[in-house]
Amino acid sequence: MKVLIVEDDPLHRSYLHEAVSAALPECETVIEAENGTMGEKLARDHRSAHVVMDLQMNNRNGIEAARTIWKERPDTRILFWSNYSDEAYVRGVSRIVPDGAAYGYVLKSASDERLKLALRSIFVEAQCVIDREVRGMQQKSLGQAKGFSDSEYEILIDIALGLTDRAIARRRGLSLRSVQNRLQQLYEKLDVYQNASDDHEDSRFNLRARAVTVAMLRKLLNYSALERAESELAEWLKLG
Amino acid sequence: MKVLIVEDDPLHRSYLHEAVSAALPECETVIEAENGTMGEKLARDHRSAHVVMDLQMNNRNGIEAARTIWKERPDTRILFWSNYSDEAYVRGVSRIVPDGAAYGYVLKSASDERLKLALRSIFVEAQCVIDREVRGMQQKSLGQAKGFSDSEYEILIDIALGLTDRAIARRRGLSLRSVQNRLQQLYEKLDVYQNASDDHEDSRFNLRARAVTVAMLRKLLNYSALERAESELAEWLKLG
DNA sequence: GTAGATGATGCGGGATCCAGCAAGACGCGC
DNA sequence: GCGCGTCTTGCTGGATCCCGCATCATCTAC
Numbered sequence: 190m191k192v193l194i195v196e197d198d199p200l201h202r203s204y205l206h207e208a209v210s211a212a213l214p215e216c217e218t219v220i221e222a223e224n225g226t227m228g229e230k231l232a233r234d235h236r237s238a239h240v241v242m243d244l245q246m247n248n249r250n251g252i253e254a255a256r257t258i259w260k261e262r263p264d265t266r267i268l269f270w271s272n273y274s275d276e277a278y279v280r281g282v283s284r285i286v287p288d289g290a291a292y293g294y295v296l297k298s299a300s301d302e303r304l305k306l307a308l309r310s311i312f313v314e315a316q317c318v319i320d321r322e323v324r325g326m327q328q329k330s331l332g333q334a335k336g337f338s339d340s341e342y343e344i345l346i347d348i349a350l351g352l353t354d355r356a357i358a359r360r361r362g363l364s365l366r367s368v369q370n371r372l373q374q375l376y377e378k379l380d381v382y383q384n385a386s387d388d389h390e391d392s393r394f395n396l397r398a399r400a401v402t403v404a405m406l407r408k409l410l411n412y413s414a415l416e417r418a419e420s421e422l423a424e425w426l427k428l429g
Numbered sequence: 430m431k432v433l434i435v436e437d438d439p440l441h442r443s444y445l446h447e448a449v450s451a452a453l454p455e456c457e458t459v460i461e462a463e464n465g466t467m468g469e470k471l472a473r474d475h476r477s478a479h480v481v482m483d484l485q486m487n488n489r490n491g492i493e494a495a496r497t498i499w500k501e502r503p504d505t506r507i508l509f510w511s512n513y514s515d516e517a518y519v520r521g522v523s524r525i526v527p528d529g530a531a532y533g534y535v536l537k538s539a540s541d542e543r544l545k546l547a548l549r550s551i552f553v554e555a556q557c558v559i560d561r562e563v564r565g566m567q568q569k570s571l572g573q574a575k576g577f578s579d580s581e582y583e584i585l586i587d588i589a590l591g592l593t594d595r596a597i598a599r600r601r602g603l604s605l606r607s608v609q610n611r612l613q614q615l616y617e618k619l620d621v622y623q624n625a626s627d628d629h630e631d632s633r634f635n636l637r638a639r640a641v642t643v644a645m646l647r648k649l650l651n652y653s654a655l656e657r658a659e660s661e662l663a664e665w666l667k668l669g
Numbered sequence: 670g671t672a673g674a675t676g677a678t679g680c681g682g683g684a685t686c687c688a689g690c691a692a693g694a695c696g697c698g699c
Numbered sequence: 700g701c702g703c704g705t706c707t708t709g710c711t712g713g714a715t716c717c718c719g720c721a722t723c724a725t726c727t728a729c
Contacts, residue, residue, distance in 0.1 A: 198537075200440045297438075351621075351639025354686070364708050369687070376687090381591075395715080396687075398638055399591025405655055412652070415645055594716070607677050609717070616717090635685080636717075 191218040191235055195228035196243040205241055212305035225249030232258045239312045244271040244278055250413045256285045263287040266311050269294045274323045275408040293318040344371045346418045349401045349410055379403045431458040431475055435468035435494060436483040445481055452545035465489030472498045479552045484511040484518055490653045496525045503527040508551050509534045514563045515648040533558035584611045586658045589641045589650055600665060619643045
């Protein structure tokens with residue numbers, strides 16, 4: 190068995206190396222990559238089907254790297270090892286995992302024991318292992334209990350990118366009014382109206398900009414989600 | 430000499446501990462805190478005047494912690510040790526450093542040697558040590574060459590928070606038109622007009638929202654800056 | 670002292686955003 | 700068929716935003 194480690198922090202990288210060696214005696218080779226781009230290349234070269242991947246990296250983030258790796262080999266098993274359980278990350282990961290693929294999501298704050306257990310479960314038993322905390326996020330996100338539907342998330346992305354209503358309508362194939370409807374839903378759910386007092390003269394928020402900030406503060410959005418959305422937008426602009 | 434380490438990542442914390450011990454034989458005690466809140470408390474309890482501080486922490490970020498530490502003892506020497514040289518961080522730090530205080534800013538990607546040198550320079554020699562890359566950011570930021578003036582940065586924060594023009598005017602003590610003038614300057618500098626084609630029917634951006642996103646992508650803003658701005662805003666709202 | 674640069678303010682207008690109201694489309698259960 | 704809920708769309712209007720044009724104050728340079 191070969192295991193590929195993709196992680197930009199040298200300390201974390203060597204810690205992972207050690208953990209992999211200890212948890213998986215049957216692993217004869219450990220390869221290290223220090224950013225997403227190198228990770229993709231090494232995965233291709235070594236035909237490695239077992240990857241441990243950091244999400245937040247400078248050069249090319251983990252979600253991007255995982256996506257191209259899975260596109261080339263959908264049966265690759267990937268364990269995401271991240272500092273955060275932001276909804277933006279969790280959502281980003283679940284969007285790209287292929288049907289039936291074994292993967293995992295473990296927080297860096299987990300104990301040695303948990304990490305090693307996850308390594309064995311995924312790489313040997315082909316089971317999915319999702320950290321408790323992350324799991325909670327996932328359910329809150331997918332279940333519509335208090336979470337956000339895909340369409341609401343979509344429009345959140347669009348206003349975060351700074352598109353006008355009309356541009357959003359064209360991009361998503363909707364009428365102008367429908368876009369504005371969804372915006373209202375979004376404002377509702379993000380609870381943007383709180384400090385908008387009745388008096389017109391009182392301090393009030395620009396709902397559109399406020400929504401983005403509130404989403405950021407609630408970690409529905411983060412830098413890497415923005416980055417991804419921005420490059421998708423550039424792609425779409427080229428076509429149009 | 431006592432040295433206080435404030436860093437939430439256990440691996441980094443123990444690495445720092447070792448580096449401090451090696452670089453400063455005259456240091457008889459090393460204290461560790463795993464978040465900003467604990468850092469403030471331990472600095473107070475131990476009267477430690479030598480601090481190594483991570484910037485990005487969950488509970489209470491480094492800038493906040495440093496601010497309260499410096500407020501209580503302005504002669505404290507603090508070395509910031511961070512993954513990033515985002516303009517938002519650099520600006521945040523330079524806003525809070527007291528006159529004449531010795532401090533440093535070293536990136537985590539720096540070599541062992543650089544870190545140890547910085548530790549000695551700051552804690553023993555009371556000199557300021559700013560990483561090359563960070564320094565560049567600082568000059569780009571303070572010099573008005575291509576950087577942002579304080580007033581532009583201020584208004585960027587305000588629209589990022591989602592305030593209306595009127596609210597900004599009241600908060601900053603300006604007329605409505607002046608606020609809009611500054612916004613135009615900001616849009617100019619952020620180069621938000623690029624994809625706004627001449628035809629009114631073509632895809633265009635909502636300048637206000639777009640400006641915030643561009644600033645995020647350029648790292649003029651980041652999560653912790655937003656967080657700080659949000660709590661300042663809450664403060665201001667209470668008074669008003 | 671005069672000219673020029675910079676910044677604050679007012680006025681006006683076109684574009685955009687926010688939202689209430691109502692009419693139609695679609696699926697679902699009975 | 701019929702009712703119900705959800706989603707989409709058009710119309711409308713008021714509020715806000717974006718910005719060109721013009722005025723005035725302050726400051727600097729020569």
